[in-house]
Amino acid sequence: LTVAENPGGIYTWTKSGSTTPLSNNRTLKVTQTGTYIVDVLACAGQFSAKDSVVVDVEPAPTAVIQSVGATTVCKGQGSVSLTATGQTGATFKWDNGSTGTFRNVNTDSVHTFDYFCYSYNACGDSTISNKIKVIVNDIPVAPTISHSQGVYTASSTTAHWFYKLKGTTVWKDAGIQAKIYTPTNLSVGDSVAAREKENDCFSVYSNAELFGSIGISNVNNPDAELGIYPNPNNGVFFLSFSEINSMNVELSIRNMIGQEVLQKSMDLNGNHIEEIDLSSVESGFYMLTVSNGEQRYTRRVVIQ
Structure with missing residues (x-):
């Protein structure tokens, strides 16, 4: 003055x-x-x-930015919200030229960037804020899985395994990370799948496989599957047929000297589960044969 x-x-x-x-x-x-x-x-x-x-003395500009939630995220999964605070009456300009107190960082692309803003007072003085590093990681490629006799194998050595109970829609984490998964708590009709995980980002689910299915094909539907569970068993077990349309099949089970212990005709259409009770037969190895008149499939059943 x-x-x-x-x-x-x-x-x-x-x-x-x-x-x-x-x-x-x-x-x-x-x-x-x-x-x-x-x-x-x-x-x-x-x-x-x-x-x-x-x-009226205008306060010197100050600027502090904070994140609302995590700053390391997966591609395409929401956004990262940043908020700026400063002196009374401050106006803010972000690194991309946008203005305002808030900024949402898009996660549609993989990137790592240090975000910041400038704070201005009424006199036009400015200062730069602290920087917040935002990391957007890529989604890994989903594995593929196959199975044989209740053992599931993934294309990845670090696959995370999941299962879904029959009649439900929710996948549950099996708590197993490995190339090979041998479930012990599932029943015929349940499903198994796997996901890859990198940088805390999960892939989509792999192809799903029915638990207990053996993966046989038939002339009517190459995607049809036959499952036997449990195997070995105490004489009571289940046959699971999936994706079989209008297939008339004959079921025969014989002991190791060729004696037939069970013969059954079935008309199948779509998914079907058949309970087999051989609790009255002796323990040992038995051969199960499924035939549709044009093709025959034979599997071994172990009764303990």
Whole structure:
């Protein structure tokens, strides 16, 4: 603040509400908002004058940004929200030129970037905020799986295994990460699948395989499957037929000397589970044959 020069003048600056002199010079540098008063005496005190001015000191700009939630995410899974705070009345300009308190970081592309913003006060002064690193990781490729006799094998050595109970829609984590998975708690009609995981990002699910199925084909539907579970068993087990349409089949089970212990005709259409009860036969190895008149499939059943 500066007052006009008066030859031989005496200047006294004070702040409203206080009688303590702040300066006896023509100029006064202020750093606080308030009303400032200057008293001037001139001509050996024969003349006096007083004036005042209201000063609004704009605070220096400050800027701090924070994330709302995680800053390491997977591609395509939501967005990362950033929020800026600063001095009263601050305006913010982000690194991409957008303005405002909030910024959403798109996760549609894989990238790593340090995000920041500038804070401005009413005087046009500015400062830069801290930086927040956002990492968007790629989604790994899903594995493929196959199975044989209740043992499931993935194309990846680090596959995470999941199962889905028959009649449900929710996949459950089996808690197994390996190339090979041998489930012990599933029943015929349940499903098995796998996912890959990299940088905390899961792939989509692999192809799903029915538990207990052996993967045989038939002339009516190459995707048809026959499952035997459990095997070995105590004489009571299940046959699971899936994706079989209008297939008339003959079922025969014989002991190791060729004696037939069970013969059954079945008309199948779509998915079907058949319970087999051989609890009255002796323990040992038995040969199960399924025939549709054009093709025959033979599997070994172990009764303990």
